[in-house]
Amino acid sequence: MNTPEAHIIVRDLTMAYGSYVLQRDLTFTVNRGDVFIIMGGSGCGKSTLMRHLCGLKAPAKGQVFYGSMNFWEAEPDERDRMMRRLGIMYQSGALWSSLTLVENIALPIELYTSLNAGQIREIASLKLALVGLAGFEDYYPSEISGGMKKRAGIARAMALDPEILFFDEPSAGLDPVSARLLDDLILELSESLGTTVVVVTHELSSIFAIGNNSVFIDATEKTMIATGHPRRLLEECGHPTVRNFLTRGEARAELKPGETPVPCFLA
Amino acid sequence: MAQGELQIHKTPDGTLQVALSGEWKLANSLPSPDLVRNEIEASPRISRVSFETGNLTGWDSGLLSFLVKVVGQCSGCDVPMDREGLPSGVNRLLDLATAVPERKGARRGTERAPFLARIGESAVSFWHSVLEMLTFIGETCVAFVRLFTGKSRFRGSDLMLVIQECSAEALPIVSLISLLVGLILAFVGAIQLKLFGAQIFVADLVGIGMTRAMGAIMTGIIMSGRTGASFAATIGTMQVNEEIDALQTTGVSPIDFLVLPRMIALCIIMPLLTVYADFMGIMGGLIVGVFGLDLNIVEYYNETKKAVSLTNFWIGIFSGFVYGILIAISGCMRGMQCGRSASAVGDATTSAVVTGIVSIVVATAIITVICNILGI
Numbered sequence: 001m002n003t004p005e006a007h008i009i010v011r012d013l014t015m016a017y018g019s020y021v022l023q024r025d026l027t028f029t030v031n032r033g034d035v036f037i038i039m040g041g042s043g044c045g046k047s048t049l050m051r052h053l054c055g056l057k058a059p060a061k062g063q064v065f066y067g068s069m070n071f072w073e074a075e076p077d078e079r080d081r082m083m084r085r086l087g088i089m090y091q092s093g094a095l096w097s098s099l100t101l102v103e104n105i106a107l108p109i110e111l112y113t114s115l116n117a118g119q120i121r122e123i124a125s126l127k128l129a130l131v132g133l134a135g136f137e138d139y140y141p142s143e144i145s146g147g148m149k150k151r152a153g154i155a156r157a158m159a160l161d162p163e164i165l166f167f168d169e170p171s172a173g174l175d176p177v178s179a180r181l182l183d184d185l186i187l188e189l190s191e192s193l194g195t196t197v198v199v200v201t202h203e204l205s206s207i208f209a210i211g212n213n214s215v216f217i218d219a220t221e222k223t224m225i226a227t228g229h230p231r232r233l234l235e236e237c238g239h240p241t242v243r244n245f246l247t248r249g250e251a252r253a254e255l256k257p258g259e260t261p262v263p264c265f266l267a
Numbered sequence: 268m269a270q271g272e273l274q275i276h277k278t279p280d281g282t283l284q285v286a287l288s289g290e291w292k293l294a295n296s297l298p299s300p301d302l303v304r305n306e307i308e309a310s311p312r313i314s315r316v317s318f319e320t321g322n323l324t325g326w327d328s329g330l331l332s333f334l335v336k337v338v339g340q341c342s343g344c345d346v347p348m349d350r351e352g353l354p355s356g357v358n359r360l361l362d363l364a365t366a367v368p369e370r371k372g373a374r375r376g377t378e379r380a381p382f383l384a385r386i387g388e389s390a391v392s393f394w395h396s397v398l399e400m401l402t403f404i405g406e407t408c409v410a411f412v413r414l415f416t417g418k419s420r421f422r423g424s425d426l427m428l429v430i431q432e433c434s435a436e437a438l439p440i441v442s443l444i445s446l447l448v449g450l451i452l453a454f455v456g457a458i459q460l461k462l463f464g465a466q467i468f469v470a471d472l473v474g475i476g477m478t479r480a481m482g483a484i485m486t487g488i489i490m491s492g493r494t495g496a497s498f499a500a501t502i503g504t505m506q507v508n509e510e511i512d513a514l515q516t517t518g519v520s521p522i523d524f525l526v527l528p529r530m531i532a533l534c535i536i537m538p539l540l541t542v543y544a545d546f547m548g549i550m551g552g553l554i555v556g557v558f559g560l561d562l563n564i565v566e567y568y569n570e571t572k573k574a575v576s577l578t579n580f581w582i583g584i585f586s587g588f589v590y591g592i593l594i595a596i597s598g599c600m601r602g603m604q605c606g607r608s609a610s611a612v613g614d615a616t617t618s619a620v621v622t623g624i625v626s627i628v629v630a631t632a633i634i635t636v637i638c639n640i641l642g643i
Contacts, residue, residue, distance in 0.1 A: 054516055080518055088516050094509035098425070108517045111420060156513075 087157030228266025449551025473552030502602025537591030
């Protein structure tokens with residue numbers, strides 16, 4: 001196996017809404033080809049962290065690097081070019097409701113390529129077929145189910161063959177079988193296309209099924225308390241919050257009086 | 268069904284026995300927990316509180332909230348409470364309600380900020396909203412520059428859809444309102460003009476009134492309520508659905524994609540609707556003139572033609588154009604500023620209509636003053 005190459009480097013990132021600090025001093029690296037999980041309890045800032053990574057919200061402090069490019073301190077043009085290489089699937093799918101599925105996927109392609117309409121439609125249909133939605137090209141987002149919207153959202157995120165795919169809560173609101181199928185799809189895409197995948201989730205089954213690296217951010221400590229492969233974290237991490245999270249609270253881990261929790265950063 | 272009742276006995280060994288009977292449900296009026304406290308406070312000899320629920324026929328959260336208060340009172344007075352007599356379901360729920368202690372600092376403070384502080388906060392937030400508006404207008408101007416240099420993208424079909432929504436579909440209500448406004452102007456004018464036998468000047472009054480101001484203003488107000496609100500609601504919902512974020516991360520400027528087609532549509536349509544409204548208003552005046560004031564149709568037509576100059580007409584069209592920009596700005600801006608909840612969409616819509624109408628009236632005043640200074 002090749003030595004891992006850093007794809008996204010986050011350094012001392014602080015996230016804040018006004019004067020309210022959500023998370024501070026986040027430092028982690030996502031390697032090329034990883035399926036990287038951002039996990040943590042509800043309301044700890046997972047989705048906000050994703051917004052910082054994909055260019056929707058500037059950090060209060062700290063840097064995000066894509067390779068050697070300092071994302072937030074780069075020229076706006078350069079940042080736009082980088083953003084074009086990211087694909088993002090939003091929690092609700094966020095398909096543009098005034099466009100059909102095929103138009104949703106075609107829009108980014110129209111913007112950044114000089115293909116003709118027929119070719120664009122062909123590519124867009126192909127992307128829909130990849131996520132199992134062949135035949136639904138001319139449906140509007142309001143006419144399909146929640147799971148299908150998420151799939152279509154993935155197809156749109158992949159429209160420009162991105163280097164990095166972001167998923168915000170891919171399995172939220174899906175039944176277990178659909179959630180499993182979606183996990184398989186994410187894994188399949190990352191393996192066959194070599195795409196780096198960043199998944200924001202708190203769904204344990206997904207975390208163990210697809211993740212090969214992760215960061216755990218915590219709402220009470222307001223910073224990250226663990227990094228590493230989720231399965232190894234389950235075996236090795238001694239931090240009670242992480243243990244309880246990864247075992248659905250069955251570990252019943254608690255601190256002895258006077259003991260301070262030890263963050264667990266696996267290489 | 269028997270209502271919830273409460274009987275309190277004191278036993279000689281210092282136990283306060285509380286007997287609950289009947290139906291303890293929220294829908295019935297329930298006894299106050301203060302009765303128990305009064306008993307405890309009245310006789311300091313009481314060493315514990317126990318419950319008897321043999322005759323209790325039914326219960327819901329009403330009983331629970333009563334008991335939670337009693338628990339609080341007992342621990343306040345340091346009297347142990349014996350919960351054995353309570354139904355086991357109630358006991359479990361009570362445990363659940365008291366299991367997690369209240370988080371410190373979680374409760375919101377209820378005290379209000381001092382008067383001056385509140386004035387200051389409103390002033391600051393007003394200043395912020397002015398800045399936001401200026402930023403939005405600036406961004407829109409930049410987007411127009413991009414449009415003219417051919418760098419901006421929106422879909423022609425979106426533009427056509429918006430044009431259809433705000434033109435043909437608005438015609439019925441614009442017809443009705445402007446016809447009625449013409450009618451009203453004519454009636455109000457006729458009462459005065461009849462005194463001098465100068466009914467024919469109703470044609471002047473309605474003609475100039477409609478073309479110079481009222482046609483454009485009424486169209487503007489209708490469109491603000493109709494189209495401005497719809498812009499705000501559409502864009503606001505897109506904000507809630509993360510669709511705007513998705514545009515941004517795809518590299519499409521939401522201003523180009525959503526605001527430009529709406530603004531261009533209104534800039535084209537508002538002057539046209541204004542002309543139409545002028546015409547309908549004059550028709551309204553004509554109806555009153557012919558049927559109410561016994562004027563001849565040709566006479567009325569000639570008088571209108573003599574009175575309404577092209578200048579009046581252009582001022583009206585120009586006003587309509589300006590109102591179109593204002594409606595599009597207020598609708599789109601409130602939509603883009605929308606928060607991420609259903610009620611935020613409602614607020615955005617309300618605020619779009621209010622901003623639209625206020626800015627139309629202010630713009631009318633400014634245009635009138637300028638015309639006055641220029642002497643036209």
